[in-house]
Amino acid sequence: MKSAAAGLGLLAALLLLALLGPLVAMDPNLQPALGDGTLAAPSIAHWLGTDQWSRDVFARLAHGARASLLVAVVAVSVAALLGVIIGLAAGVAGPWMAGVLRRVIDVGLALPRVVVLLVLLAALGTLPLPLFAVVLGVTGWPSLARLVRGEALRLRHAPFVAAARALGASPVRVAFREILPGALPPLLVAAAFGTADAMLLEAGLSFLGLGIRPPSPSWGGMLLEARDYLGTAPWLLLAPGIALVLATATATLLGDALRRSLTPDQR
Amino acid sequence: MTGWLLRRSVDALLTTVLATVAVIALVHLLPGDPLTAIVGDRAIDPVQRAALEQTWGTNRPPLDAIGVTLSHLLRGDLGISFATQRPVATMIAERIGPTLLLGGLTLLLTFAIGLSLGLWSALHPTTLRARLIGTATLIGYALPTFVIGMLLVWGLAVRSPLLPSGGFADPLLSPDAGGAAVLLDRLQHLALPLLTMVLATVAVPLRQQRAAALGTAAQPWVLAARARGVPQARLAWHHVWRPALTPIVTLVGLWLPMLVAGAVFVEALFSWPGLGSLLATGTTQRDVPVVIGAGLLLVAMVQVGSLIADVLYHLVDPAQRPR
Numbered sequence: 001m002k003s004a005a006a007g008l009g010l011l012a013a014l015l016l017l018a019l020l021g022p023l024v025a026m027d028p029n030l031q032p033a034l035g036d037g038t039l040a041a042p043s044i045a046h047w048l049g050t051d052q053w054s055r056d057v058f059a060r061l062a063h064g065a066r067a068s069l070l071v072a073v074v075a076v077s078v079a080a081l082l083g084v085i086i087g088l089a090a091g092v093a094g095p096w097m098a099g100v101l102r103r104v105i106d107v108g109l110a111l112p113r114v115v116v117l118l119v120l121l122a123a124l125g126t127l128p129l130p131l132f133a134v135v136l137g138v139t140g141w142p143s144l145a146r147l148v149r150g151e152a153l154r155l156r157h158a159p160f161v162a163a164a165r166a167l168g169a170s171p172v173r174v175a176f177r178e179i180l181p182g183a184l185p186p187l188l189v190a191a192a193f194g195t196a197d198a199m200l201l202e203a204g205l206s207f208l209g210l211g212i213r214p215p216s217p218s219w220g221g222m223l224l225e226a227r228d229y230l231g232t233a234p235w236l237l238l239a240p241g242i243a244l245v246l247a248t249a250t251a252t253l254l255g256d257a258l259r260r261s262l263t264p265d266q267r
Numbered sequence: 268m269t270g271w272l273l274r275r276s277v278d279a280l281l282t283t284v285l286a287t288v289a290v291i292a293l294v295h296l297l298p299g300d301p302l303t304a305i306v307g308d309r310a311i312d313p314v315q316r317a318a319l320e321q322t323w324g325t326n327r328p329p330l331d332a333i334g335v336t337l338s339h340l341l342r343g344d345l346g347i348s349f350a351t352q353r354p355v356a357t358m359i360a361e362r363i364g365p366t367l368l369l370g371g372l373t374l375l376l377t378f379a380i381g382l383s384l385g386l387w388s389a390l391h392p393t394t395l396r397a398r399l400i401g402t403a404t405l406i407g408y409a410l411p412t413f414v415i416g417m418l419l420v421w422g423l424a425v426r427s428p429l430l431p432s433g434g435f436a437d438p439l440l441s442p443d444a445g446g447a448a449v450l451l452d453r454l455q456h457l458a459l460p461l462l463t464m465v466l467a468t469v470a471v472p473l474r475q476q477r478a479a480a481l482g483t484a485a486q487p488w489v490l491a492a493r494a495r496g497v498p499q500a501r502l503a504w505h506h507v508w509r510p511a512l513t514p515i516v517t518l519v520g521l522w523l524p525m526l527v528a529g530a531v532f533v534e535a536l537f538s539w540p541g542l543g544s545l546l547a548t549g550t551t552q553r554d555v556p557v558v559i560g561a562g563l564l565l566v567a568m569v570q571v572g573s574l575i576a577d578v579l580y581h582l583v584d585p586a587q588r589p590r
Contacts, residue, residue, distance in 0.1 A: 107285045107289055110286050112527040112528060113528070119293065119559060122553050123294045123555060124297060200411050203411060204411065208531075210551060223413065223414065227536075230420060244411055245414065248411070
């Protein structure tokens with residue numbers, strides 16, 4: 001209960017920042033006082049100070065929140081879609097196909113996600129934001145597919161599934177209408193944790209200069225720029241750093257709460 | 268045991284080979300011409316361009332290119348780097364040492380610290396110190412690796428300049444400095460990346476070990492041992508820790524990919540000359556041969572690591588020991 005309340009509270013704060021923040025904040029690329037306002041400490045005019053180009057840190061943080069949430073949600077949706085399709089197929093297919101798909105999932109799990117992402121980004125080059133989110137999602141399917149496959153194997157001989165088969169339901173219908181609903185609770189939990197992973201990966205890649213690219217504001221990119229001003233402007237590190245921690249904590253807390261309420265037997 | 272080990276090794280090898288084929292096929296089937304990354308927007312003589320395409324084989328149809336790359340790979344030829352024009356195999360060879368040093372020490376320290384603190388917390392679950400340890404590790408777990416690293420740089424390299432903020436060695440160190448001075452310099456450069464990696468990863472083994480040890484500490488044999496006066500240290504290691512070791516060994520295998528991810532970001536942040544930073548800079552420069560080479564080596568290392576973990580698991584758990 002505690003983690004659910006904390007998670008929901010944090011989620012509300014985060015959504016507020018992402019949805020309303022950009023409305024009250026100034027243009028994140030505006031340079032109001034390039035002459036003397038660079039690296040200004042937090043003040044009334046600039047709540048979280050300004051960076052080396054005199055840009056308002058709060059404005060960049062709010063716009064960055066929007067990008068970060070958007071990328072994470074798209075990435076997790078793509079990963080869940082692929083994971084469900086591959087996992088269900090591996091769970092209900094005939095023995096030969098199931099063996100092939102099991103091997104496919106094993107190979108997917110054997111490849112560390114960061115390595116695959118870097119290979120993809122090296123081959124594809126600079127990507128627009130939505131495509132970047134999709135690429136991030138495409139690399140997230142193996143663990144979800146393994147989970148869905150496990151659930152499908154557990155459920156495929158259940159009486160209600162056998163009944164549906166006996167009534168002449170097609171394999172696709174059995175997979176999506178009979179088995180998938182049973183696999184949803186653990187999938188939702190995994191998706192919540194996956195959102196935290198996606199946010200961390202997005203920030204990490206932006207930190208390497210490979211995700212959301214400057215001048216577009218992103219938390220990882222802000223951290224990268226903060227690196228050169230650690231001695232003079234620590235707020236450049238603290239603002240996006242704390243935001244990132246709170247955002248991933250939100251997803252983790254919600255995932256925890258979901259796990260407690262949806263899958264009480266799997267603790 | 269031999270039969271099982273053979274089957275498990277063949278399985279690991281097959282997975283590695285399939286993963287290699289998958290990565291190479293992916294790169295060649297994706298749209299986008301890696302040559303553009305090198306040439307950029309510069310106007311280039313078509314003859315020169317054709318020569319470049321010939322050199323890197325980017326003009327072949329995808330299926331052909333996949334076959335050629337794989338056959339080169341079989342002969343140990345990883346190709347030539349787009350960015351440095353040097354053989355990828357040489358570039359990678361230079362990077363293995365630092366990555367193994369940082370990764371190996373991280374693994375060792377993380378598990379040594381995680382297991383002992385986890386066991387201690389399980390034996391003294393109600394003390395303030397155990398709760399502090401729990402909270403501290405949770406914070407370390409919640410913080411992204413590169414944020415931990417930057418906080419450490421801020422605190423220990425910038426505000427109070429105790430340690431170097433990056434690199435592998437001091438380039439200004441006189442070449443005829445004694446062995447002790449060189450060792451100290453290396454250790455100083457190792458300190459911050461290593462501390463970052465340990466802080467970022469220690470929570471997982473610690474919490475697992477505490478949970479497992481809490482489970483065994485409640486067993487009747489522990490009570491019986493305590494009743495017949497077994498000394499505290501022997502009780503802790505022999506009666507509580509030994510049966511709680513099995514789930515931890517499984518963890519090593521699951522935990523290796525995390526080490527790889529950490530290595531990429533930590534090595535990049537601290538300019539540590541390892542495979543992870545090579546992968547990161549290679550991607551920034553769209554140096555596809557380097558990225559494939561370094562990436563596949565990391566994949567193979569994870570496979571070897573989890574194979575070793577599996578063998579350990581079977582050695583540690585008598586019930587799992589195959590006959």
